[in-house]
Amino acid sequence: GAVVSQHPSRVICKSGTSVKIECRSLDFQATTMFWYRQFPKKSLMLMATSNEGSKATYEQGVEKDKFLINHASLTLSTLTVTSAHPEDSSFYICSATDTRGGVDTQYFGPGTRLTVL
């Protein structure tokens, strides 16, 4: 199946710094990517929909100035956590939509564990 990668897989940063997480579709082009925040053991919260060539669509309650999303190419979306705080520590997962064959198929990345000290 199609592969979606995330980089880095783990990152530790100091409070107040910014962290960039990359999401790449490796063997297909994705006009739409999604960014999620995973809470322990259960919930997967959709943060935003990343659209290639246009602004991201943020879900209610997600600060767009804090979580900057850039979908500059058909294979890459980036999530930048600006001025990170310890409460931003979480797993961040992306997914990409493969529209080949006329059927939308969602592929998830392996996730990025962010720890803010």
Place this chain on the structure above:
Amino acid sequence: DQQVKQNSPSLSVQEGRISILNCDYTNSMFDYFLWYKKYPAEGPTFLISISSIKDKNEDGRFTVFLNKSAKHLSLHIVPSQPGDSAVYFCAASGAGNMLTFGGGTRLMVKP
């Protein structure tokens, strides 16, 4: 190598009948398993979960079965309804709580 696999990309079921979605995993360290339901253009929503200390968990029309020896879990929906038509993802979690997702199964419930 995929650690969580959903070998059926799609499943078609008649309304009122049972839908059975299957998921296999390879990592014996996984101890918590979840099923998510996803509609187009939306994020996945949590459906039901099961801990590795159990072999069955039921919530209304949804039942998840876990066979640890076979490293296999399944989601049963009965009776199936047209509104159940969506993509279903299984996910597994181990130490560190990170989720690993399967590739999804598209369920179509026909009226």
